[in-house]
Amino acid sequence: MQFSVAIDGPAAAGKGTISKALAARFGFAHLDTGLLYRASARKVLETGWSPQVAAEAVTADDLARDGLRTQAVAELASQVATIPEVRAALVAFQRSFARRDGGAVLDGRDIGTVICPTAQVKLYVTASADVRARRRYDELRESGQAADFDGVLDEVLKRDARDMGRADAPMRAAEDAVVIDTTDMDIAAALAAAVSVVEEKMEGTAT
Numbered sequence: 001m002q003f004s005v006a007i008d009g010p011a012a013a014g015k016g017t018i019s020k021a022l023a024a025r026f027g028f029a030h031l032d033t034g035l036l037y038r039a040s041a042r043k044v045l046e047t048g049w050s051p052q053v054a055a056e057a058v059t060a061d062d063l064a065r066d067g068l069r070t071q072a073v074a075e076l077a078s079q080v081a082t083i084p085e086v087r088a089a090l091v092a093f094q095r096s097f098a099r100r101d102g103g104a105v106l107d108g109r110d111i112g113t114v115i116c117p118t119a120q121v122k123l124y125v126t127a128s129a130d131v132r133a134r135r136r137y138d139e140l141r142e143s144g145q146a147a148d149f150d151g152v153l154d155e156v157l158k159r160d161a162r163d164m165g166r167a168d169a170p171m172r173a174a175e176d177a178v179v180i181d182t183t184d185m186d187i188a189a190a191l192a193a194a195v196s197v198v199e200e201k202m203e204g205t206a207t
């Protein structure tokens with residue numbers, strides 16, 4: 001069975017948590033596509049290669065390496081993600097993941113619009129910038145890292161502007177995406193909303 005779930009939205013809106021939980025619940029494979037851009041950025045930092053060459057060299061093994069979650073890698077990832085040749089180098093990996101048997105959940109910024117425009121389910125998970133910055137700040141503090149709220153908010157706003165403003169595959173909700181705004185929702189409520197969209201679609205597909 002091929003069934004793909006495309007989940008897009010800005011950083012720290014909850015899409016990673018929702019994606020993992022949906023994949024576990026329905027037995028689908030999960031790909032966090034941000035890791036492809038992060039792995040490309042990390043290769044640039046390590047090797048000095050051009051972003052395009054780095055992206056062309058990314059393999060599945062690179063996605064499991066440590067050190068992809070730092071702020072420095074995230075910042076460079078959003079810069080290399082503006083380069084059309086980088087995005088093009090990463091398309092085939094994502095599309096073949098989406099087509100795998102048994103179902104797949106992919107989360108990112110352009111999954112419903114560019115990577116899987118025919119996905120059975122498209123979600124756009126968002127939240128106010130203030131709430132997303134607060135979540136990111138709490139995560140950093142809980143993991144023992146130093147952080148100041150204004151700095152985190154600034155980083156969130158800068159990344160949003162770059163992701164939405166780029167010419168190639170800008171972050172936006174597909175026209176047929178269901179929008180889940182998690183600003184005033186806890187994770188259980190957001191997940192329940194996502195599960196009901198998937199179940200409805202699966203029932204419709206089965207008949």
Ligand code: C5P
Pocket residue numbers: 011033034035037038074077078079081107108109110111159163
């Ligand atoms: O989701 P994550 O924060 O890991 O993504 C890092 C960066 O990679 C994003 O800020 C965005 O610029 C880029 N990205 C993208 N398209 C995707 C996934 C991530 O441009 N599908």
